[in-house]
Amino acid sequence: MYISELTFDDFIEIEILREDIENGNEIKINTKVDSIDNEVLKAVIPDNLRRLPDITEIFVYYRTEGKCKRWICKLEGFERSNQLSIIVLSCNSKSEDVNNREAYRVSYGKDIEYEFNEKKMEGRLKDISVTGMGLYTNGKHEFGDKISLVLEDLDYELELEGHVVRDEEQRLGLFKYLYGIKMNEKTEIEREEVMSYIFKKQLEIIRERKRPN
Numbered sequence: 001m002y003i004s005e006l007t008f009d010d011f012i013e014i015e016i017l018r019e020d021i022e023n024g025n026e027i028k029i030n031t032k033v034d035s036i037d038n039e040v041l042k043a044v045i046p047d048n049l050r051r052l053p054d055i056t057e058i059f060v061y062y063r064t065e066g067k068c069k070r071w072i073c074k075l076e077g078f079e080r081s082n083q084l085s086i087i088v089l090s091c092n093s094k095s096e097d098v099n100n101r102e103a104y105r106v107s108y109g110k111d112i113e114y115e116f117n118e119k120k121m122e123g124r125l126k127d128i129s130v131t132g133m134g135l136y137t138n139g140k141h142e143f144g145d146k147i148s149l150v151l152e153d154l155d156y157e158l159e160l161e162g163h164v165v166r167d168e169e170q171r172l173g174l175f176k177y178l179y180g181i182k183m184n185e186k187t188e189i190e191r192e193e194v195m196s197y198i199f200k201k202q203l204e205i206i207r208e209r210k211r212p213n
Contacts, residue, residue, distance in 0.1 A: 001069045003041060003091045006033050006062060014043060014087070017057040017105075017127075017134075034086055040076065045087045056126075056168065056178060057134065060091060061098075069095035070131075072166055072180060092165070096182075098131055105129035106201045114149035116141070124175060125151070128201075130194050132162065132182045136175035141167065147181060154204065156197045 016027040034042040058073040073089040108125040126134030141164050151158040166180030
């Protein structure tokens, strides 16, 4: 499905991910399409979201006929219309098919080694879902660049492969870039392995939060 197929008043969900996602800074907004112009989507949002800092990724979800469509989007800015706050997003033209389980992502936040063009490179895995991951690195990559890594954690050894679909320069911190990586197509067994890892990782995070200081 193409983003241009959405129409005025279609119900959508906007997911905003921020830098400090481990502390609950993941925001989901149920709203409606205000307008679509080619690949630019506008939707009404609460006023306080106009001042959100450290936004790293934005996704738009649309559910129809029992299926869930998702677009990766970039924040273009905010507007006012009839005393309402409007978010302006430029989105990938074509959606990816996801379901609620696949769309769920978990924070990782640990340094890793990955491979690009048969070279080993250093980075930090920001988060992971069945369909993608966020990767911090000082390496310069282009859209479509293929990367791979082996994630060894929680008694798992996951071989992950994907390609760059989004980039964002970082003003602060140890790394110059944050890349959105879309996972390669997986078999059903591979998808279940990733989901099992994600749920185990989430349980680990919950246990860490409950431990007394």
